[in-house]
Amino acid sequence: MGYARRDGELCADGVPLERIATAVGTPAYVYSWPSVREQFARIDTALAGIDHRICYAVKASSNLAILARLATLGAGFDIVSGGELERVLRAGGDPGRVVFSGVGKSTADIDFGVKCGIDAFNVESASELARLESRARLLGCKARMSVRVNPDVDANTHPYIATGLKENKFGVAPGQALELFSRASASPDLTVAGIDCHIGSQIADVEPFEAALAALLELVDTLDRGGISLDHVDIGGGFGITYADEPALDIDILGEVLRNNLAERPLQLRVEPGRCLVADAGVLLTRVEYLKPAPAPGHRNFAVVDAAMNDLIRPALYQAWHAVEPVVESGGTPKRWDVVGPVCETGDFLALDRVLALNEGDLLAIRTAGAYGFAQSSNYNTRPRVPEVLVDGEDFAVVRKRETVADVLRLETLG
Numbered sequence: 145m146g147y148a149r150r151d152g153e154l155c156a157d158g159v160p161l162e163r164i165a166t167a168v169g170t171p172a173y174v175y176s177w178p179s180v181r182e183q184f185a186r187i188d189t190a191l192a193g194i195d196h197r198i199c200y201a202v203k204a205s206s207n208l209a210i211l212a213r214l215a216t217l218g219a220g221f222d223i224v225s226g227g228e229l230e231r232v233l234r235a236g237g238d239p240g241r242v243v244f245s246g247v248g249k250s251t252a253d254i255d256f257g258v259k260c261g262i263d264a265f266n267v268e269s270a271s272e273l274a275r276l277e278s279r280a281r282l283l284g285c286k287a288r289m290s291v292r293v294n295p296d297v298d299a300n301t302h303p304y305i306a307t308g309l310k311e312n313k314f315g316v317a318p319g320q321a322l323e324l325f326s327r328a329s330a331s332p333d334l335t336v337a338g339i340d341c342h343i344g345s346q347i348a349d350v351e352p353f354e355a356a357l358a359a360l361l362e363l364v365d366t367l368d369r370g371g372i373s374l375d376h377v378d379i380g381g382g383f384g385i386t387y388a389d390e391p392a393l394d395i396d397i398l399g400e401v402l403r404n405n406l407a408e409r410p411l412q413l414r415v416e417p418g419r420c421l422v423a424d425a426g427v428l429l430t431r432v433e434y435l436k437p438a439p440a441p442g443h444r445n446f447a448v449v450d451a452a453m454n455d456l457i458r459p460a461l462y463q464a465w466h467a468v469e470p471v472v473e474s475g476g477t478p479k480r481w482d483v484v485g486p487v488c489e490t491g492d493f494l495a496l497d498r499v500l501a502l503n504e505g506d507l508l509a510i511r512t513a514g515a516y517g518f519a520q521s522s523n524y525n526t527r528p529r530v531p532e533v534l535v536d537g538e539d540f541a542v543v544r545k546r547e548t549v550a551d552v553l554r555l556e557t558l559g
Protein backbone atom coordinates (compact mmCIF):
# COMPACT_ATOMS: atom_id res chain seq x y z
CA MET A 145 0.00 0.00 0.00
CA GLY A 146 1.42 3.39 -0.91
CA TYR A 147 4.85 3.65 -2.53
CA ALA A 148 7.54 0.97 -2.50
CA ARG A 149 10.18 -0.46 -4.84
CA ARG A 150 9.59 -3.74 -6.63
CA ASP A 151 12.62 -5.11 -8.46
CA GLY A 152 14.15 -1.67 -8.09
CA GLU A 153 11.20 0.16 -9.63
CA LEU A 154 9.05 2.56 -7.64
CA CYS A 155 5.40 1.48 -7.65
CA ALA A 156 2.15 2.98 -6.41
CA ASP A 157 0.48 0.03 -4.65
CA GLY A 158 0.79 -2.71 -7.29
CA VAL A 159 1.33 -0.44 -10.27
CA PRO A 160 4.80 0.50 -11.59
CA LEU A 161 4.97 4.28 -11.99
CA GLU A 162 6.71 3.91 -15.37
CA ARG A 163 3.58 2.13 -16.62
CA ILE A 164 1.42 5.08 -15.57
CA ALA A 165 3.81 7.58 -17.17
CA THR A 166 3.73 5.60 -20.43
CA ALA A 167 -0.07 5.54 -20.36
CA VAL A 168 -0.77 9.19 -19.48
CA GLY A 169 2.48 11.03 -20.20
CA THR A 170 4.29 13.40 -17.86
CA PRO A 171 3.96 15.44 -15.77
CA ALA A 172 1.14 13.70 -13.92
CA TYR A 173 -0.14 13.45 -10.37
CA VAL A 174 -0.66 9.93 -9.01
CA TYR A 175 -2.60 9.14 -5.84
CA SER A 176 -2.83 5.85 -3.99
CA TRP A 177 -6.38 5.48 -2.70
CA PRO A 178 -5.49 2.68 -0.23
CA SER A 179 -2.99 5.02 1.35
CA VAL A 180 -5.66 7.73 1.88
CA ARG A 181 -8.03 5.10 3.25
CA GLU A 182 -5.39 3.88 5.68
CA GLN A 183 -4.72 7.41 6.95
CA PHE A 184 -8.44 7.99 7.43
CA ALA A 185 -8.62 4.79 9.48
CA ARG A 186 -5.59 5.86 11.56
CA ILE A 187 -7.25 9.13 12.55
CA ASP A 188 -10.55 7.39 13.16
CA THR A 189 -8.83 4.88 15.44
CA ALA A 190 -6.88 7.58 17.27
CA LEU A 191 -10.19 9.29 18.08
CA ALA A 192 -11.93 6.08 19.20
CA GLY A 193 -13.98 6.58 22.34
CA ILE A 194 -14.80 10.17 21.42
CA ASP A 195 -17.97 10.99 19.53
CA HIS A 196 -16.27 12.49 16.46
CA ARG A 197 -16.54 13.38 12.80
CA ILE A 198 -13.61 13.72 10.40
CA CYS A 199 -14.39 16.61 8.04
CA TYR A 200 -11.81 16.34 5.26
CA ALA A 201 -10.45 19.75 4.20
CA VAL A 202 -11.39 19.61 0.53
CA LYS A 203 -8.85 22.27 -0.46
CA ALA A 204 -5.93 19.88 0.08
CA SER A 205 -6.91 17.68 -2.88
CA SER A 206 -10.35 18.12 -4.26
CA ASN A 207 -10.67 15.56 -7.06
CA LEU A 208 -14.18 14.08 -7.15
CA ALA A 209 -12.82 10.52 -7.08
CA ILE A 210 -11.14 11.15 -3.73
CA LEU A 211 -14.14 12.98 -2.28
CA ALA A 212 -16.52 10.22 -3.39
CA ARG A 213 -14.42 7.52 -1.76
CA LEU A 214 -14.02 9.52 1.44
CA ALA A 215 -17.79 10.03 1.54
CA THR A 216 -18.29 6.25 1.51
CA LEU A 217 -16.05 6.03 4.58
CA GLY A 218 -18.42 8.38 6.39
CA ALA A 219 -16.25 11.49 6.13
CA GLY A 220 -17.68 14.95 6.49
CA PHE A 221 -16.11 17.83 4.56
CA ASP A 222 -14.62 21.20 5.41
CA ILE A 223 -15.17 23.57 2.49
CA VAL A 224 -14.18 27.14 1.74
CA SER A 225 -16.23 27.99 -1.36
CA GLY A 226 -19.44 27.26 -3.21
CA GLY A 227 -17.28 25.46 -5.75
CA GLU A 228 -16.07 23.04 -3.10
CA LEU A 229 -19.66 22.50 -1.95
CA GLU A 230 -20.61 21.65 -5.54
CA ARG A 231 -17.75 19.14 -5.62
CA VAL A 232 -18.93 17.49 -2.41
CA LEU A 233 -22.47 17.18 -3.75
CA ARG A 234 -21.31 15.77 -7.09
CA ALA A 235 -19.18 13.27 -5.23
CA GLY A 236 -22.25 12.10 -3.33
CA GLY A 237 -21.22 13.72 -0.04
CA ASP A 238 -23.87 14.59 2.53
CA PRO A 239 -24.36 18.39 2.91
CA GLY A 240 -25.48 17.67 6.47
CA ARG A 241 -21.84 16.74 7.16
CA VAL A 242 -20.31 19.87 5.64
CA VAL A 243 -18.72 22.70 7.59
CA PHE A 244 -17.99 25.93 5.74
CA SER A 245 -14.85 27.86 6.72
CA GLY A 246 -13.32 31.07 5.40
CA VAL A 247 -13.25 34.79 6.15
CA GLY A 248 -14.87 35.94 2.91
CA LYS A 249 -17.94 33.85 2.16
CA SER A 250 -19.86 35.51 -0.67
CA THR A 251 -23.61 35.98 -0.63
CA ALA A 252 -23.94 33.39 -3.40
CA ASP A 253 -21.87 30.90 -1.40
CA ILE A 254 -23.90 31.54 1.75
CA ASP A 255 -27.18 31.08 -0.14
CA PHE A 256 -25.96 27.82 -1.65
CA GLY A 257 -24.91 26.49 1.76
CA VAL A 258 -28.14 27.59 3.44
CA LYS A 259 -30.30 25.96 0.75
CA CYS A 260 -28.31 22.73 0.99
CA GLY A 261 -28.73 22.69 4.77
CA ILE A 262 -25.04 22.36 5.58
CA ASP A 263 -24.06 21.34 9.07
CA ALA A 264 -22.38 24.60 10.07
CA PHE A 265 -21.14 27.91 8.78
CA ASN A 266 -17.97 28.64 10.71
CA VAL A 267 -18.62 32.35 11.08
CA GLU A 268 -15.50 34.52 11.15
CA SER A 269 -16.81 38.07 11.74
CA ALA A 270 -19.75 40.10 13.03
CA SER A 271 -20.52 41.24 9.49
CA GLU A 272 -20.61 37.68 8.22
CA LEU A 273 -23.00 36.74 11.02
CA ALA A 274 -25.30 39.59 10.02
CA ARG A 275 -25.19 38.53 6.38
CA LEU A 276 -25.82 34.89 7.21
CA GLU A 277 -28.80 35.83 9.33
CA SER A 278 -30.36 38.06 6.69
CA ARG A 279 -29.83 35.53 3.89
CA ALA A 280 -31.32 32.72 6.00
CA ARG A 281 -34.35 34.90 6.76
CA LEU A 282 -34.78 35.78 3.08
CA LEU A 283 -34.53 32.14 2.06
CA GLY A 284 -36.91 31.03 4.80
CA CYS A 285 -34.40 28.52 6.21
CA LYS A 286 -32.68 28.31 9.56
CA ALA A 287 -28.90 28.28 9.18
CA ARG A 288 -26.70 26.31 11.54
CA MET A 289 -23.66 28.24 12.67
CA SER A 290 -20.60 28.05 14.79
CA VAL A 291 -18.10 30.77 15.60
CA ARG A 292 -14.50 30.41 14.52
CA VAL A 293 -12.44 31.58 17.44
CA ASN A 294 -8.92 32.87 17.05
CA PRO A 295 -7.38 31.59 20.29
CA ASP A 296 -4.07 33.44 19.77
CA VAL A 297 -2.03 30.24 20.00
CA ASP A 298 1.38 29.87 18.36
CA ALA A 299 1.30 26.74 16.21
CA ASN A 300 5.02 27.08 15.53
CA THR A 301 4.74 26.64 11.77
CA HIS A 302 5.60 28.52 8.55
CA PRO A 303 4.23 32.08 8.82
CA TYR A 304 2.16 31.68 5.62
CA ILE A 305 0.24 28.78 7.12
CA ALA A 306 -0.16 30.01 10.72
CA THR A 307 -3.75 31.07 11.27
CA GLY A 308 -4.38 31.11 15.02
CA LEU A 309 -2.44 34.20 16.05
CA LYS A 310 -4.20 37.47 16.81
CA GLU A 311 -2.37 39.15 13.91
CA ASN A 312 -3.89 36.63 11.47
CA LYS A 313 -7.07 37.49 9.60
CA PHE A 314 -8.90 34.36 10.75
CA GLY A 315 -11.62 33.97 13.36
CA VAL A 316 -12.64 36.34 16.12
CA ALA A 317 -11.16 36.97 19.57
CA PRO A 318 -12.75 34.97 22.42
CA GLY A 319 -14.54 38.02 23.87
CA GLN A 320 -16.13 38.84 20.54
CA ALA A 321 -17.07 35.20 20.02
CA LEU A 322 -19.30 35.43 23.11
CA GLU A 323 -21.05 38.47 21.66
CA LEU A 324 -21.63 36.68 18.34
CA PHE A 325 -23.02 33.63 20.11
CA SER A 326 -25.43 35.71 22.11
CA ARG A 327 -26.64 37.53 18.99
CA ALA A 328 -27.00 34.24 17.10
CA SER A 329 -28.89 32.52 19.89
CA ALA A 330 -31.40 35.37 19.94
CA SER A 331 -32.03 35.06 16.21
CA PRO A 332 -34.99 33.07 14.90
CA ASP A 333 -33.04 32.49 11.67
CA LEU A 334 -29.97 30.86 13.17
CA THR A 335 -29.23 27.71 15.11
CA VAL A 336 -26.16 27.83 17.32
CA ALA A 337 -24.42 24.55 16.58
CA GLY A 338 -20.80 24.64 17.62
CA ILE A 339 -17.55 26.38 18.25
CA ASP A 340 -14.55 26.15 15.96
CA CYS A 341 -10.92 27.03 15.45
CA HIS A 342 -8.13 26.21 13.02
CA ILE A 343 -4.75 27.38 14.24
CA GLY A 344 -2.57 26.56 11.28
CA SER A 345 -1.15 23.86 9.10
CA GLN A 346 1.75 21.39 9.34
CA ILE A 347 1.73 21.48 13.18
CA ALA A 348 3.97 18.89 14.78
CA ASP A 349 3.22 19.43 18.48
CA VAL A 350 0.13 18.43 20.43
CA GLU A 351 0.44 21.39 22.83
CA PRO A 352 -0.97 24.09 20.50
CA PHE A 353 -4.05 21.91 19.90
CA GLU A 354 -4.45 21.40 23.64
CA ALA A 355 -4.13 25.13 24.27
CA ALA A 356 -6.65 25.95 21.55
CA LEU A 357 -9.10 23.35 22.85
CA ALA A 358 -8.76 24.75 26.37
CA ALA A 359 -9.62 28.22 25.06
CA LEU A 360 -12.68 26.84 23.25
CA LEU A 361 -13.86 24.84 26.27
CA GLU A 362 -13.57 27.89 28.50
CA LEU A 363 -15.97 29.63 26.13
CA VAL A 364 -18.24 26.58 26.05
CA ASP A 365 -18.50 26.77 29.85
CA THR A 366 -19.21 30.49 29.82
CA LEU A 367 -21.90 29.97 27.19
CA ASP A 368 -23.37 27.09 29.18
CA ARG A 369 -23.72 29.33 32.23
CA GLY A 370 -25.52 31.83 30.01
CA GLY A 371 -27.94 29.14 28.81
CA ILE A 372 -26.40 28.62 25.35
CA SER A 373 -25.48 25.03 24.67
CA LEU A 374 -23.53 23.74 21.69
CA ASP A 375 -23.55 20.36 19.99
CA HIS A 376 -19.98 20.29 18.69
CA VAL A 377 -16.46 21.57 19.10
CA ASP A 378 -14.27 21.72 16.00
CA ILE A 379 -10.50 21.94 16.46
CA GLY A 380 -9.72 22.33 12.76
CA GLY A 381 -6.97 20.55 10.87
CA GLY A 382 -3.27 21.16 10.54
CA PHE A 383 -1.95 17.74 11.61
CA GLY A 384 1.73 17.82 10.66
CA ILE A 385 3.40 15.16 8.51
CA THR A 386 6.97 14.22 7.58
CA TYR A 387 8.31 15.58 4.28
CA ALA A 388 12.03 15.19 5.03
CA ASP A 389 12.96 14.09 8.55
CA GLU A 390 10.86 16.45 10.64
CA PRO A 391 8.63 14.80 13.24
CA ALA A 392 4.99 14.28 12.31
CA LEU A 393 2.19 15.09 14.75
CA ASP A 394 1.57 12.04 16.91
CA ILE A 395 -2.10 11.48 16.19
CA ASP A 396 -2.46 8.87 18.92
CA ILE A 397 -1.20 11.31 21.56
CA LEU A 398 -3.50 13.98 20.16
CA GLY A 399 -6.37 11.49 20.47
CA GLU A 400 -5.42 10.78 24.06
CA VAL A 401 -5.35 14.48 24.92
CA LEU A 402 -8.69 15.08 23.23
CA ARG A 403 -10.23 12.08 24.99
CA ASN A 404 -9.06 13.38 28.37
CA ASN A 405 -10.31 16.89 27.75
CA LEU A 406 -13.65 15.96 26.24
CA ALA A 407 -14.63 13.12 28.57
CA GLU A 408 -18.03 13.65 30.15
CA ARG A 409 -18.83 16.54 27.84
CA PRO A 410 -21.91 16.19 25.63
CA LEU A 411 -20.05 17.60 22.63
CA GLN A 412 -19.24 15.97 19.32
CA LEU A 413 -15.66 16.56 18.21
CA ARG A 414 -14.99 17.70 14.66
CA VAL A 415 -11.55 17.66 13.08
CA GLU A 416 -10.69 19.08 9.65
CA PRO A 417 -7.54 17.32 8.44
CA GLY A 418 -6.45 17.81 4.85
CA ARG A 419 -2.73 17.31 4.36
CA CYS A 420 -2.27 14.30 6.62
CA LEU A 421 -4.95 12.34 4.76
CA VAL A 422 -3.64 12.84 1.24
CA ALA A 423 -0.05 14.16 1.13
CA ASP A 424 1.80 10.86 1.42
CA ALA A 425 -0.62 9.22 -0.99
CA GLY A 426 0.48 11.44 -3.88
CA VAL A 427 3.48 11.86 -6.15
CA LEU A 428 4.12 14.18 -9.03
CA LEU A 429 5.69 12.26 -11.92
CA THR A 430 8.07 14.24 -14.08
CA ARG A 431 10.70 13.44 -16.69
CA VAL A 432 14.18 14.89 -17.03
CA GLU A 433 14.25 16.90 -20.26
CA TYR A 434 17.77 18.30 -20.19
CA LEU A 435 20.80 18.08 -17.96
CA LYS A 436 22.88 21.24 -17.66
CA PRO A 437 25.91 20.20 -15.64
CA ALA A 438 28.02 22.95 -14.10
CA PRO A 439 30.45 24.24 -16.74
CA ALA A 440 33.08 25.10 -14.13
CA PRO A 441 33.60 24.82 -10.38
CA GLY A 442 31.39 27.23 -8.45
CA HIS A 443 28.49 26.77 -10.91
CA ARG A 444 25.44 24.61 -10.24
CA ASN A 445 24.14 21.46 -11.91
CA PHE A 446 20.64 21.90 -13.27
CA ALA A 447 18.27 19.07 -14.14
CA VAL A 448 15.49 20.64 -16.20
CA VAL A 449 12.33 18.55 -15.81
CA ASP A 450 8.94 18.82 -17.51
CA ALA A 451 7.04 19.77 -14.31
CA ALA A 452 7.27 23.30 -12.97
CA MET A 453 6.18 25.68 -10.24
CA ASN A 454 2.76 25.97 -11.85
CA ASP A 455 2.28 22.24 -11.23
CA LEU A 456 3.69 22.21 -7.68
CA ILE A 457 4.16 25.63 -6.13
CA ARG A 458 5.01 24.53 -2.59
CA PRO A 459 8.83 24.73 -2.94
CA ALA A 460 8.64 28.23 -4.45
CA LEU A 461 5.96 29.53 -2.09
CA TYR A 462 6.84 28.01 1.27
CA GLN A 463 10.45 26.85 0.80
CA ALA A 464 8.89 23.40 1.06
CA TRP A 465 11.08 20.30 0.73
CA HIS A 466 9.83 17.31 -1.24
CA ALA A 467 11.87 14.13 -1.70
CA VAL A 468 12.84 13.42 -5.29
CA GLU A 469 13.41 9.82 -6.37
CA PRO A 470 14.23 8.33 -9.74
CA VAL A 471 11.50 5.78 -10.48
CA VAL A 472 14.15 3.38 -11.78
CA GLU A 473 17.66 3.78 -10.39
CA SER A 474 19.66 4.13 -13.58
CA GLY A 475 23.08 4.01 -11.98
CA GLY A 476 25.81 6.45 -12.88
CA THR A 477 27.71 8.85 -10.69
CA PRO A 478 25.63 10.85 -8.23
CA LYS A 479 25.97 14.64 -8.34
CA ARG A 480 24.29 17.55 -6.61
CA TRP A 481 21.41 18.74 -8.81
CA ASP A 482 18.92 21.58 -8.71
CA VAL A 483 15.71 20.11 -10.12
CA VAL A 484 14.10 23.00 -12.01
CA GLY A 485 11.15 23.47 -14.35
CA PRO A 486 10.68 25.20 -17.70
CA VAL A 487 8.89 28.27 -16.28
CA CYS A 488 10.67 31.60 -16.74
CA GLU A 489 11.26 32.38 -13.07
CA THR A 490 14.30 31.78 -10.91
CA GLY A 491 11.90 30.59 -8.21
CA ASP A 492 10.82 27.77 -10.51
CA PHE A 493 12.43 24.86 -8.74
CA LEU A 494 11.07 21.64 -7.32
CA ALA A 495 14.17 20.72 -5.33
CA LEU A 496 17.60 22.22 -4.71
CA ASP A 497 20.96 20.63 -4.15
CA ARG A 498 19.89 16.97 -4.23
CA VAL A 499 22.37 14.16 -4.61
CA LEU A 500 21.04 12.08 -7.51
CA ALA A 501 22.37 9.97 -10.36
CA LEU A 502 20.46 11.37 -13.33
CA ASN A 503 20.23 10.83 -17.06
CA GLU A 504 18.10 12.68 -19.58
CA GLY A 505 14.78 10.88 -20.01
CA ASP A 506 14.73 9.57 -16.42
CA LEU A 507 11.36 9.48 -14.72
CA LEU A 508 11.31 11.14 -11.28
CA ALA A 509 8.75 10.96 -8.51
CA ILE A 510 8.35 14.11 -6.42
CA ARG A 511 7.10 12.58 -3.20
CA THR A 512 4.52 13.66 -0.61
CA ALA A 513 2.79 15.79 -3.25
CA GLY A 514 -0.80 14.64 -2.71
CA ALA A 515 -1.78 17.69 -0.61
CA TYR A 516 -1.80 21.23 -2.01
CA GLY A 517 -0.13 19.96 -5.18
CA PHE A 518 -2.61 19.73 -8.02
CA ALA A 519 -5.05 21.79 -5.93
CA GLN A 520 -2.71 24.80 -6.08
CA SER A 521 -1.64 24.31 -9.68
CA SER A 522 -2.21 26.96 -12.31
CA ASN A 523 -1.91 27.65 -16.01
CA TYR A 524 1.03 30.05 -15.59
CA ASN A 525 3.09 30.22 -18.80
CA THR A 526 -0.01 28.78 -20.55
CA ARG A 527 0.87 25.34 -19.32
CA PRO A 528 -2.16 23.03 -19.36
CA ARG A 529 -2.78 21.43 -15.99
CA VAL A 530 -1.56 17.88 -15.67
CA PRO A 531 -3.72 14.76 -15.30
CA GLU A 532 -4.61 13.12 -12.00
CA VAL A 533 -4.46 9.34 -11.74
CA LEU A 534 -5.94 7.27 -8.95
CA VAL A 535 -4.40 3.92 -8.14
CA ASP A 536 -6.27 1.25 -6.24
CA GLY A 537 -4.33 -1.96 -5.74
CA GLU A 538 -3.40 -3.32 -9.16
CA ASP A 539 -5.57 -0.85 -11.09
CA PHE A 540 -5.35 2.77 -12.03
CA ALA A 541 -7.74 5.27 -13.61
CA VAL A 542 -7.37 8.79 -14.96
CA VAL A 543 -9.64 10.81 -12.68
CA ARG A 544 -8.84 14.14 -14.32
CA LYS A 545 -7.66 14.33 -17.90
CA ARG A 546 -4.69 16.40 -18.98
CA GLU A 547 -5.88 19.82 -20.07
CA THR A 548 -5.18 20.92 -23.62
CA VAL A 549 -4.13 24.40 -24.70
CA ALA A 550 -7.65 24.67 -26.16
CA ASP A 551 -9.05 24.08 -22.65
CA VAL A 552 -6.86 26.84 -21.30
CA LEU A 553 -7.92 29.32 -24.01
CA ARG A 554 -11.60 28.35 -24.01
CA LEU A 555 -12.92 31.32 -22.04
CA GLU A 556 -10.84 34.01 -23.76
CA THR A 557 -11.83 36.25 -26.64
CA LEU A 558 -10.06 38.84 -28.77
CA GLY A 559 -12.29 41.48 -27.12
Ligand code: LLP
Pocket residue numbers: 201204222245246305342344345346380381382383416417418419420458462515516520
Ligand atom coordinates in the same frame (compact mmCIF):
# COMPACT_ATOMS: atom_id res chain seq x y z
N1 LLP B 1 -9.43 23.79 8.16
C1 LLP B 1 -9.25 25.05 7.76
C2 LLP B 1 -10.20 26.08 8.16
C3 LLP B 1 -8.14 25.37 6.94
O1 LLP B 1 -7.96 26.62 6.54
C4 LLP B 1 -7.23 24.35 6.55
C5 LLP B 1 -6.08 24.65 5.72
C6 LLP B 1 -7.49 23.04 7.00
C7 LLP B 1 -8.60 22.79 7.82
C8 LLP B 1 -6.61 21.87 6.64
O2 LLP B 1 -5.31 22.01 7.09
P1 LLP B 1 -4.30 20.79 6.91
O3 LLP B 1 -4.83 19.66 7.74
O4 LLP B 1 -4.29 20.42 5.46
O5 LLP B 1 -3.00 21.30 7.35
N2 LLP B 1 -1.14 25.43 0.91
C9 LLP B 1 -0.45 25.22 2.16
C10 LLP B 1 -1.40 24.84 3.25
C11 LLP B 1 -2.52 25.83 3.44
C12 LLP B 1 -3.52 25.38 4.47
C13 LLP B 1 -4.74 26.23 4.44
N3 LLP B 1 -5.76 25.83 5.34
C14 LLP B 1 0.64 24.19 1.96
O6 LLP B 1 0.83 23.69 0.85
O7 LLP B 1 1.38 23.87 2.91
